[in-house]
Amino acid sequence: MGNSSQAIPGYLYLVPTPIGNLADITTRALGILQTVDLIAAEDTRHTGRLLQHCQISTRQISFHQHNTQQRIPELIELLQAGQSIALVSDAGMPGISDPGYELVVACIDAQIPIIPLPGPNAALTALVASGLPSNRFIFEGFLPTKPKVRHEILQAWAREPRTIIFYESPHRLRETLTALIPHLGPTRQIVIARELTKLYEEFWRGTLGDAIRHFQTHPPKGELTIILAGSSPQTEHYSPEDIKTALQQRLQQGLSPSQASRELALEMHLSRRYVYGLALELVQKSSN
Structure with a gap:
């Protein structure tokens, strides 16, 4: 029943949206967005452009990190009344680096059925093309801005053997790369994926030291996904x-x-x- 492209009353659907290329939306995702009673969107204007492109006229409601306390009880009430709702983020899989997680937990507590649809995700898309080990990895989302918490995370990364994936904004990239050096050393391998699935998609590969030099003269633009090699004392040699x-x-x-x-x-x-x-x-x- 849950594998249908027709929305079921009283169900929450987690619907991934394209991370850049609109052709990446699935037939099933289109069917659900078309047939739910309501779409809870991180940014209704942003999602509105996708819906317009796909000729979908389903009503939207905003659901973002600043209105979760008000919205979650409203959405739970609608679901309990038999409405079907699709949760979408601005790009990729909802519930990753956005407040979708809180809504999912609230639905589980209220015994509301949840159906996740598979689809685009920037972290895994970047990982599989990075050339760094993909058999074991950790995902860190966006790094915290508080210096003490950030320092503790970077310190832990120094001994993390798994490949590390995180997101960063273009204006903070150089600052973050510089902060990584004291913890990981300048020879740690890094891959910076930019504008995934879009016209100017680009992968930059090299060491942390090389990355700092490169991006000092080539200011980064667009959405960035960073892949860091894990710690490997056997293979890392520092001059x-x-x-x-x-x-x-x-x-x-x-x-x-x-x-x-x-x-x-x-x-x-x-x-x-x-x-x-x-x-x-x-x-x-x-x-x-």
């Missing part, structure tokens, strides 16, 4: 200059040579004494 670059970043952040060396030795799987020697060289050089 003294790589280690000094990472140490310099930490010293500039206010860490003492001893603290900087301890953290870096742990993250790069190196001898603390060796790293501390390089830190002392840097301090001596800067004081001359």
Whole structure:
């Protein structure tokens, strides 16, 4: 029953929408959007353009991170009254990096049936074309803006063996790449996927150090998905200059040579004494 393209009364449908190319919408998604009573959209104007393109006139209601407390009880009430609702985000799978998760939990609590439709997703689309290991990976959404929480996450990534996927905005990319260096080192492999499925789709592949140099002269544009190689102590070899670059970043952040060396030795799987020697060289050089 749940595999039909016709909406069932009282059901919540999670409907993925294209992440760029409108031809990526599925026949089943079109059928559900056409036959539900209501579409709960992250941005009704944005979804309105898709619906217009697909000649769908189903009524929309806004559902985004700023109105969840008001909207969730309203949507639950409509579903319990027998209305069918399709949840969509601006692009890709609803419930990932948007408030869809909260609505899903509320529906489960209220014993309202949920039917997810498969479809476009930027994280997996970027991963499978990245050339980095795709058998084990973690998805981090958007990095938090609070410095302390962000620092803790980046610190954990230094020892994370799985491939790491996250989203970033173009105006924050260079700042984020620079913040990654002290934790992951300049030789960690990175893939930056831009404008996936759109006309100017592009994959940039290289090391973190190369990425910083590249994007200083090529300002990024469009939606970005970042894929980072996991930690692999057996295959990562850091030159003294790589280690000094990472140490310099930490010293500039206010860490003492001893603290900087301890953290870096742990993250790069190196001898603390060796790293501390390089830190002392840097301090001596800067004081001359």
